[in-house]
Amino acid sequence: MGRQPCCEKIGLKRGPWTWEEDQKLMNFILNNGIQCWRLVPKLAGLMRCGKSCRLRWMNYLRPDLKRGALTEPEEDMIIELHSRLGNRWSKIAAHFPGRTDNEIKNHWNTRIKKKMKLLGLDPLTHKRMEATPDSESKENQHGLEDQETVSSSKDGQMWQKAEGGMVSCTYDDYDESCIKNLMMGGSAMAQNTESLGTWPMDPFQNWIDNPFLWDSFNHFDYRFC
DNA sequence: AATTACACCAACCGCTTGGAG
DNA sequence: CCTCCAAGCGGTTGGTGTAAT
Structure with missing residues (x-):
């Protein structure tokens, strides 16, 4: 018994994505948009499952992603x-x-x-967790x-x-x-931080300024499925 | 220089959710 | 309603880089 796999995994590639795979996925989505993840790898010429493509796009390739460490x-x-x-x-x-x-x-x-x-x-x-010897000062507790x-x-x-x-x-x-x-x-907790006044407005501004605005995909509304 | 320990993060797995038929 | 399926989601794993010994 057990759950059926999300897709036919035989022959599918797993593990880290290569630059070529990234390019294929990126180009495909930029040109066609996303309508059905299951078909994306087939149509983009990738030996990956749709789920893997979705994850790669969402977590790494999306043009609106903000890079760098969290502030x-x-x-x-x-x-x-x-x-x-x-x-x-x-x-x-x-x-x-x-x-x-x-x-x-x-x-x-x-x-x-x-x-x-x-x-x-x-x-x-x-x-607060159970008091430890060095966490018992009144100042801390307050x-x-x-x-x-x-x-x-x-x-x-x-x-x-x-x-x-x-x-x-x-x-x-x-x-x-x-x-x-x-x-x-x-x-x-936030009062100590100097840049608070400019955040989260800056990421929003980046979004507006970004030539690959997510919204620009909206016109790709023809269906693959 | 080699080995070990640790930190980080991309990617996977499997469960849940929601919409279509 | 009920079933099926795609997408979304959160937990976990494993690979890689770096610091410590």
Whole structure:
């Protein structure tokens, strides 16, 4: 038994993509757009499965991708978003134009997790972990408590810290206020970062300036399937 | 210079979701 | 409704580069 493979894998290439493969996929999508990933490798002359092509395009070839390491403000915002969205990387990535869910997920697993542990925070719950000898100063405790601005119950209800106590809010409500807060430099964690005022506007500007605008593919609306 | 340990990230796997028929 | 299938998504793996010994 078991699940059927997503595609016929016999004879298909796996592993790292070559420059030639990238060119083929890039040229095909730029000329034809994407209508059906399963047909893309066949029509583009690639010995890959559609899923692999999709991933390569989404995570590496897309012209609107922002290259380079994630910045401090981006990192802070990831932490903030993760505290209420959990491991929903695509939702988190949606707040970062030009960044992929895979990139954010990798960054979380390799760096942010470690950083949080060093700060005495549980990366899963974003709450303080069991007190350790060097994390017990009152100053530290105060600072960390202030970061616990939101929690969610099992039924998905969000509770946001407000004057006079906790108030309930929807994910969307919280989303708005959180982003606004970060944009205005209102987050305690983001306040230390100098470039916050220009972000995330810059990636958006890049998008506008980019000659390979994603929108430019919209006119490729004829069907392959 | 060689070996080992570690960090990073691209790519894969398999489950879930959503739309078409 | 129900079934099927493509796409989306998140967890995990494995290859590669670099630092430490």
